Amino acid sequence: MDISSLLLTESEEQSVNLTSSWNFETTPETPQFPADIIYQILRNFQYCRSSLCKFLQINQTWCHISLIFLWNCPFSVSLKAKNSVLLIRTLLSFLSEQEKSELKLNLTCYESNISKNSTYNYLDYIRVFDLKHFRLSILHWISYLRNNNDDDFFSDSLIVELNKIYKDIPINYSTVNLASEIISNMLFRKCGNNGLQHLVIEYDDIITSNYVISKNIIYLNNDLPKLVNFDFHYKLEGNFDKNLLIDRIVEMFEIMTKSVKNLRWLEANIEHEEHRLPKIGKALVEFIEEQNNLEVLGINEFWMYEESEIYRRICKSQQKSLKHVRFYGMCNFKELIKGLSECKNLITLELLRISKYDSNIIPMNDELESKGLSIKNFYTCEVISFDAPEITNYFIQIINMSNKNLKTLTLTHVTPDIIKTLVKFCPNITHLSIYFTFYFDLIPDLLSVLLTSLPLEQFLLKIDNENSESTIYTQDYWNKIAKSIPDSVIHLGIDFKIEKNMLDMFLKECKAQLKKISLFQRYMLNRHYLQVVVQYAKKNNNLLKELGFLWDPKDFGFISHSNLEDAKKFIKIIGKVEPFNKPFYDIKLNIPHKKDHLLSSFLSCKKG
Structure with a gap:
């Protein structure tokens, strides 16, 4: 099995034949580019597999560099079922004879004729490994074998393919676990030392399961010395032995602590009904303390409230490197803020799933008055459906400590006191998203005070007014809000209920020279609201x-093709809204971050 049958269409599969006897000599018509230049060219095609597969045929240099991008992340969500089967069959050729024998003993339909050695050691090229998609590929392969290698098993419809495969899950499950264990252990062993940089373990109730912790992960040992990104999203369910699974997760972190020292990105989010998992918290904190240069951190608050030193330990160990932090299920704001104040290079603070405090929470005191936060971006990304004075006080403390540094702010809990604090301390905000769930009658006055002096470029206003009293939402109400929007705003997001005639007047009263409008309410996806925006344009x-709608209008048919074409005479782009003020670091650290060492090795060999 070779690259000629991997990740290609059938026509490409017939045309490409990479064997050891392939003549790599450059033809006279082939452009003579240095390898560094070819590498930069192919970076522009790194997500276009069909083009990369064609570049394989040019010469040895183009082939090698194409493989760097083709095999960088072989298990992708976009991988079709048939191609995932070809991928697994390719990996089988790298198994030892003992591993092949073990598969044969436990998989009666195993393809025993797959023994040909590959031309290239493709495992050297792997940089990103997604365990969920890997296990899905294993499931595709086993389902294909159980259907007697029938190519008709894979239809052109992905939905039909998945329905067929998922019906086989009860039959295949134990076999999927065994094959995943054998092949992934081989993969970690052979590609880890050569540069596996990004490991993704994501819970999936069908494909991943709690079994993953029992086998695949605790055998990592010392196989990941070059890991820089680790995404671990997991869910502990009641139908499994909770204590056993907790012990296995703890063991995973303890094993990785011994060899993984240079993470730049760590995301560890574990969902469980009890929330507090102190054993995991302890192992995770010790793992974090061993990292030399952690920049991005996203974690649950696993530990008990009394373990307040946890935040100090995390922040102290990474006080020079930590730039972006994301916390799930926050409780102990006080200790968090104290710890983060020691991180001098912190840029982003993101808080998710904030819950109401216990009544015995210790209030903030004078010990933070002399401290500051260096954050430029503050996000609270889930609406709080209650008025919580404790949370208000801590938000005010964070805003106060951020002061003039703050540029991007997303608040899902807004009160008059928070608005006053923003006006007093944060004059440099350029990207603002605020969600009102209370104080509806005060919104025009609050925004008039807050917005007029800010150098805003993007502004999203969300008002939860679906079920609130409609008599207050007069034209004067909306006009006052519109007039408060600064001239500097070029992107406006509207996420509140407003009649189309009032929206027309709202846009007329808005003095900003808008280049982009995003409409987040689903009822606005019709020709009437489209026409209002066209008239504005x-x-x-x-x-x-x-112009962005909640859904892409051409996909859902709520607006006719002719209306869309008429509107595009005045608005170039009409499509689906993008997440507003989504944290920019959600774009994962680019891998490879710099010129891959495989290219350097290849050039060294050529020179030699």
């Missing part, structure tokens, strides 16, 4: 370049 000399 006409009156503003077509300055508006882009």
